[in-house]
Amino acid sequence: MSQPQNTTAEATEGREDPILSVRDLQTVFYTDNETIRAVDSISFDVGRGETVGIVGESGSGKSVTARSIMGLIESPGKVLPGSSISFDGQELTDLSEKQYQSIRGSGIGMVFQDPQQSLNPVYTVGNQIRESLAINRDITGEKATTEATRLLRAVGIPDAKRRLDEYPHEFSGGMRQRAVIAMMLACDPDFLICDEPTTALDVTIQAQILELLKELQEERGLSILFITHDMGVVADIANRVNVMYAGQIVEKATVEDLFANPQHPYTRALLRSIPGEHSRADGLETIEGQVPTPNEPADHCRFAPRCSKAFDACENVPPQHVPVGDSEDHTASCLLYPDDLSETARVERHVERATERTEEHS
Numbered sequence: 160m161s162q163p164q165n166t167t168a169e170a171t172e173g174r175e176d177p178i179l180s181v182r183d184l185q186t187v188f189y190t191d192n193e194t195i196r197a198v199d200s201i202s203f204d205v206g207r208g209e210t211v212g213i214v215g216e217s218g219s220g221k222s223v224t225a226r227s228i229m230g231l232i233e234s235p236g237k238v239l240p241g242s243s244i245s246f247d248g249q250e251l252t253d254l255s256e257k258q259y260q261s262i263r264g265s266g267i268g269m270v271f272q273d274p275q276q277s278l279n280p281v282y283t284v285g286n287q288i289r290e291s292l293a294i295n296r297d298i299t300g301e302k303a304t305t306e307a308t309r310l311l312r313a314v315g316i317p318d319a320k321r322r323l324d325e326y327p328h329e330f331s332g333g334m335r336q337r338a339v340i341a342m343m344l345a346c347d348p349d350f351l352i353c354d355e356p357t358t359a360l361d362v363t364i365q366a367q368i369l370e371l372l373k374e375l376q377e378e379r380g381l382s383i384l385f386i387t388h389d390m391g392v393v394a395d396i397a398n399r400v401n402v403m404y405a406g407q408i409v410e411k412a413t414v415e416d417l418f419a420n421p422q423h424p425y426t427r428a429l430l431r432s433i434p435g436e437h438s439r440a441d442g443l444e445t446i447e448g449q450v451p452t453p454n455e456p457a458d459h460c461r462f463a464p465r466c467s468k469a470f471d472a473c474e475n476v477p478p479q480h481v482p483v484g485d486s487e488d489h490t491a492s493c494l495l496y497p498d499d500l501s502e503t504a505r506v507e508r509h510v511e512r513a514t515e516r517t518e519e520h521s
């Protein structure tokens with residue numbers, strides 16, 4: 160598949176007509192004493208048939224991003240006005256709950272870390288898949304049973320016909336996650352959001368599920384947004400990656416560029432913390448400190464307190480995405496870039512961009 164080369168890299172990230180386009184998404188939670196800016200003005204695209212990763216430590220806003228796209232943010236949370244989520248050309252942020260249900264039924268499927276969230280313990284796996292087929296694709300009776308068997312086979316569940324009559328608790332963890340994926344496929348979605356779908360599974364099963372997702376993607380032309388805290392997993396499955404920190408995307412790149420040429424100090428630290436052959440107990444280098452709760456406006460770099468490269472301006476200038484590395488699609492929001500400029504010129508560049516953005520939005 161060849162796509163026309165795009166010159167406005169920032170606007171479309173080199174992908175014409177993306178299936179999902181998120182612009183300036185802001186999702187906040189109003190608690191008694193603070194406003195948590197869980198997702199603080201992020202923008203990214205998912206092209207048709209590609210897998211885009213979101214990676215970051217716990218609390219960085221990955222799941223809130225997924226839930227915002229799915230229309231699943233509930234009070235005290237809110238997707239703020241000015242946010243845009245466009246799916247297949249349709250703006251989702253102003254849909255009613257009823258309209259959203261039909262998108263969740265057939266357009267976008269979601270696979271969570273915990274398959275229990277998607278499976279009902281009191282119905283057999285077969286009945287749940289058949290119900291999904293009836294609701295979303297109007298397939299019933301004998302036909303539904305045949306299709307459900309086919310779907311279980313498609314996700315690699317052996318002895319599929321017999322297993323239709325089993326309950327979720329009779330499935331192992333890996334098989335249960337496969338069953339959830341089969342249930343999602345029953346809706347025949349174009350787009351799948353996977354939020355840490357393999358985190359609870361052991362490494363071998365995890366690899367099998369990733370393999371399955373890749374196969375399904377190829378066969379069905381699925382587009383996938385894949386969320387994980389695991390750099391190794393993202394390297395395995397994603398075409399492009401967005402690195403998230405404290406509600407913001409700090410670096411975006413193709414998977415090749417991100418691993419060969421990481422630029423943001425946070426990305427570099429994350430990559431250093433990938434466990435090697437040595438066990439976690441002796442080998443894992445972690446980043447000092449933890450992700451701060453983003454409860455203040457982003458008028459500074461949220462990573463600065465943990466960053467060995469931070470300088471004075473990092474405390475009072477909001478970093479903006481600027482081109483880094485050698486390829487068009489690679490950007491980072493860090494005052495160290497563009498690195499061919501002097502420190503003063505770099506800071507000025509970021510201040511200017513921040514001002515432009517505020518003006519665009521007022």
Ligand SMILES: Nc1ncnc2c1ncn2[C@@H]1O[C@H](COP(=O)(O)OP(=O)(O)OP(=O)(O)O)[C@@H](O)[C@H]1O
Pocket residue numbers: 188190195197215216217218219220221222223224236388452453
């Ligand atoms: N219902 C809620 N009420 C208040 N704060 C929330 C709520 N849901 C999420 N948050 C906050 O939003 C921020 C982002 O949370 P999120 O669950 O998106 O992180 P994550 O990147 O998915 O982390 P993990 O890897 O642990 O799943 C966190 O500070 C979290 O405490």
Ligand code: NI
Pocket residue numbers: 221222223354
């Ligand atoms: Ni999460």
